[in-house]
Amino acid sequence: MIRAKQNWKRWVAVLLASSFGAWTWFGESAAFQSPTERWRLGKSVNQSRFVGSTACAQCHEDIANRQSKTAMALALTATAEDELLKQRAPMTFKLGEFTYRIERAGAQFTYTITNGKETFSAPLLWSFGHGTSGKTFVIQHNGSYYETRVSYFTSLERLDLTPGAPRELPASLDQAIGQPQRANEALGCFTCHSTPLPTTTEIKLDQFTQGLQCEACHGPGEKHLVALKAGKKELAKQEIFNPRTWPSDDVNQLLCGACHRSWEAVMQLPERGGDANVRFQPYRLANSKCYQNPDDRRIGCTACHDPHGDVAHEPRAYDAKCLACHQGGTASIKADAQRTAPACRTAKQNCTTCHMPKYEPSHLHFKFTDHWIRVVKPGEPHPR
Ligand code: HEC
Ligand code: HEC
Ligand code: HEC
Ligand code: HEC
Ligand code: HEC
Ligand code: HEC
Ligand code: HEC
Numbered sequence: 484m485i486r487a488k489q490n491w492k493r494w495v496a497v498l499l500a501s502s503f504g505a506w507t508w509f510g511e512s513a514a515f516q517s518p519t520e521r522w523r524l525g526k527s528v529n530q531s532r533f534v535g536s537t538a539c540a541q542c543h544e545d546i547a548n549r550q551s552k553t554a555m556a557l558a559l560t561a562t563a564e565d566e567l568l569k570q571r572a573p574m575t576f577k578l579g580e581f582t583y584r585i586e587r588a589g590a591q592f593t594y595t596i597t598n599g600k601e602t603f604s605a606p607l608l609w610s611f612g613h614g615t616s617g618k619t620f621v622i623q624h625n626g627s628y629y630e631t632r633v634s635y636f637t638s639l640e641r642l643d644l645t646p647g648a649p650r651e652l653p654a655s656l657d658q659a660i661g662q663p664q665r666a667n668e669a670l671g672c673f674t675c676h677s678t679p680l681p682t683t684t685e686i687k688l689d690q691f692t693q694g695l696q697c698e699a700c701h702g703p704g705e706k707h708l709v710a711l712k713a714g715k716k717e718l719a720k721q722e723i724f725n726p727r728t729w730p731s732d733d734v735n736q737l738l739c740g741a742c743h744r745s746w747e748a749v750m751q752l753p754e755r756g757g758d759a760n761v762r763f764q765p766y767r768l769a770n771s772k773c774y775q776n777p778d779d780r781r782i783g784c785t786a787c788h789d790p791h792g793d794v795a796h797e798p799r800a801y802d803a804k805c806l807a808c809h810q811g812g813t814a815s816i817k818a819d820a821q822r823t824a825p826a827c828r829t830a831k832q833n834c835t836t837c838h839m840p841k842y843e844p845s846h847l848h849f850k851f852t853d854h855w856i857r858v859v860k861p862g863e864p865h866p867r
Contacts, residue, residue, distance in 0.1 A: 531703040535681035536696035550791040554613040555695040559676040562607040576642040579652035616849030628669035632661040636848040732777035740765035767854035
């Protein structure tokens with residue numbers, strides 16, 4: 484636990500938080516003054532309200548054009564508008580005595596479960612996930628939100644059991660439906676997959692914009708706009724949260740980590756989230772030897788990912804990121820005093836193919852990229 488060794492304060496935070504059963508310690512960093520964190524914690528936001536990304540697009544057109552096509556912007560859709568379901572439905576899945584069916588009914592899609600004697604049917608309300616690995620649906624039943632027991636998996640091109648759903652066969656129709664979500668759990672899904680509605684100050688279950696819009700990361704923009712209208716550009720800059728003003732580790736762990744799961748959050752999960760913790764990049768990355776100086780921007784999430792753009796899939800695209808610190812590589816990359824980390828004796832390019840291997844956790848049907856950068860020894864168990 485490299486990060487922990489260097490950062491005993493984080494350990495104190497983890498211990499305190501787990502002993503009180505909740506986040507009771509928010510660090511001493513001024514970072515927590517940011518509106519983004521404040522609304523995330525459910526508090527009112529500096530009396531500033533959300534204005535919606537259409538307003539931001541008027542002036543930040545290029546960013547808005549790119550961002551609106553990303554998986555994060557499309558992380559939630561009203562199921563009636565789900566293009567994938569429009570192509571794939573009807574879909575069926577058999578689980579013990581129960582047959583599941585997702586099919587079109589007028590403008591909607593319905594979720595039907597039957598064992599021939601009893602039948603349950605409800606409209607699908609929300610499709611969670613753009614579909615990189617898959618999609619899970621949310622329905623309403625008896626006044627609660629339910630996560631459906633079956634999900635769509637992109638690699639399988641069909642339905643299968645939702646990750647985290649019980650693996651044993653359902654004993655009753657009621658159990659077959661899925662996992663009921665307590666109000667705060669359902670709110671959790673929406674907090675990470677959507678943005679508060681313009682004119683509100685926080686996410687409410689009936690008031691949100693689908694997907695991650697600008698203000699999901701930048702906080703509410705009302706005061707930024709008011710200052711700009713008054714011609715006060717310097718004030719306007721202070722009234723909107725720019726993550727670049729944060730230390731790199733805070734961007735990784737507090738901003739990206741608020742949804743992708745920080746090192747601290749994973750440390751508090753039973754068994755650290757099991758083998759599924761490969762999908763928690765802020766945790767994995769922090770365990771790498773490359774993360775020795777957590778505030779080095781060269782190892783920040785934004786060094787390798789454009790927060791407003793798509794993920795590069797070509798391994799060559801990442802070589803220069805590694806070689807910003809490591810020596811060696813191809814001749815075209817110049818020697819640099821900043822590159823103090825050792826060179827590889829095995830290869831000069833495509834670094835991520837060996838040192839950030841793909842790993843498929845149980846039940847997820849997707850090979851996640853392991854952000855725990857390391858020398859992977861053949862036959863070695865997958866570290867957690
Ligand atoms: C009326 C035009 C306008 C609108 C609308 C607008 N911005 Fe800006 N924004 C600006 C200008 C001008 C700057 C300052 C640019 C500079 O000097 O580099 C800025 C700067 C920023 C910055 C960087 C702040 C910094 O620290 O330098 C962020 C982040 C930002 N805007 C986000 C947003 C978001 C999110 C929205 C929608 C809620 C939005 N803007 C709406 C004009 C606008
Ligand atoms: C408010 C929650 C939230 C925050 C904050 C957040 N993300 Fe995400 N991110 C998501 C969700 C949800 C998805 C899954 C989108 C989908 O496929 O449906 C995602 C997906 C991604 C992807 C994969 C995109 C793809 O094409 O598959 C990358 C890369 C990513 N996020 C990087 C970041 C970085 C870097 C930051 C910090 C600057 C960040 N995220 C902050 C929620 C968040
Ligand atoms: C703490 C924030 C958080 C919460 C709470 C959360 N998610 Fe996510 N979700 C993410 C992030 C980040 C990703 C992208 C990385 C990944 O796939 O693990 C994601 C990915 C997904 C995906 C796969 C998306 C894709 O394009 O492949 C689905 C489906 C999903 N979430 C559904 C849900 C549902 C349903 C709930 C509520 C029961 C929920 N999530 C709660 C953050 C969250
Ligand atoms: C997933 C989180 C996320 C979302 C969503 C997001 N941003 Fe950003 N934004 C960032 C981060 C992180 C930075 C700082 C980038 C850096 O450090 O290089 C940033 C920087 C900026 C800047 C400052 C310019 C710059 O390059 O420094 C502007 C302006 C901006 N964003 C506008 C927007 C607008 C407009 C939207 C919506 C269309 C948006 N952002 C959506 C995370 C996000
Ligand atoms: C040193 C470069 C590097 C850094 C730093 C980095 N990533 Fe990645 N990330 C990658 C690579 C490489 C991929 C895989 C791209 C591909 O093959 O599709 C990836 C993929 C992803 C994906 C898509 C899902 C997956 O598993 O393939 C998400 C989400 C993601 N990164 C989030 C993050 C977050 C959050 C951070 C910061 C904690 C971060 N990344 C830091 C290199 C990096
Ligand atoms: C911020 C600078 C930085 C970046 C960026 C970086 N590394 Fe490192 N990396 C280091 C440092 C420092 C070490 C520790 C070297 C030592 O132990 O002397 C290290 C160690 C390693 C190790 C040895 C790990 C072990 O378990 O022994 C590998 C392999 C590695 N890096 C590969 C990569 C790859 C591949 C990338 C790009 C995907 C990358 N690094 C990006 C700084 C960095
Ligand atoms: C074909 C797989 C492969 C590729 C591609 C690869 N490496 Fe390696 N790397 C290894 C193996 C195996 C080792 C361990 C054996 C060794 O030290 O020679 C290693 C060791 C390392 C180490 C530890 C060196 C030390 O002295 O402790 C670093 C750092 C490293 N690689 C970085 C990189 C970087 C940066 C790239 C891209 C320029 C890269 N690797 C590309 C397989 C690879």
